[in-house]
Amino acid sequence: xxxxxxxxxxxxxxxxxxxxxxxxxxxxxxxxxxxxxxxxxxxxxxxxxxxxxxxxxxxxxxxxxxxxxxxxxxxxxxxxxxxxxxxxxxxxxxxxxxxxxxxxxxxxxxxxxxxxxxxxxxxxxxxxxxxxxxxxxxxxxxxxxxxxx
Numbered sequence: 001x002x003x004x005x006x007x008x009x010x011x012x013x014x015x016x017x018x019x020x021x022x023x024x025x026x027x028x029x030x031x032x033x034x035x036x037x038x039x040x041x042x043x044x045x046x047x048x049x050x051x052x053x054x055x056x057x058x059x060x061x062x063x064x065x066x067x068x069x070x071x072x073x074x075x076x077x078x079x080x081x082x083x084x085x086x087x088x089x090x091x092x093x094x095x096x097x098x099x100x101x102x103x104x105x106x107x108x109x110x111x112x113x114x115x116x117x118x119x120x121x122x123x124x125x126x127x128x129x130x131x132x133x134x135x136x137x138x139x140x141x142x143x144x145x146x147x148x149x
Contacts, residue, residue, distance in 0.1 A: 010140045018082050026073040029066050036063025048111045069093055087138035094131035
């Protein structure tokens with residue numbers, strides 16, 4: 001049985017991450033990007049049930065960022081290659097929204113419905129764990145690459 005840090009473990013973890021985790025995250029990001037971009041007022045109404053919480057342009061901008069990242073993720077999936085630079089980029093792209101959403105949830109007086117506040121915190125923890133996993137896997141993949149002079 002392969003243990004953590006061995007080339008066999010790294011290959012299996014990498015394949016699982018690319019074909020399951022990254023694929024699922026890509027689908028989720030396409031969906032979120034489309035909803036935020038094309039239905040900003042609907043998103044605002046669902047989140048707050050009060051007067052507009054944020055201007056529509058905020059949701060649209062966030063949606064376009066999601067769509068751009070999803071397009072990059074799709075290109076990675078098509079190539080079926082995800083080396084350390086791509087894993088690091090994916091990790092950073094998961095951790096940046098984590099930081100922003102954490103700040104927003106803690107320090108902004110957002111008129112969120114309680115259920116949506118809980119869902120956003122769950123999504124936030126998901127982004128944190130995903131970012132940490134991508135960065136950890138990047139380290140494993142880098143360590144398992146043969147060193148050439």
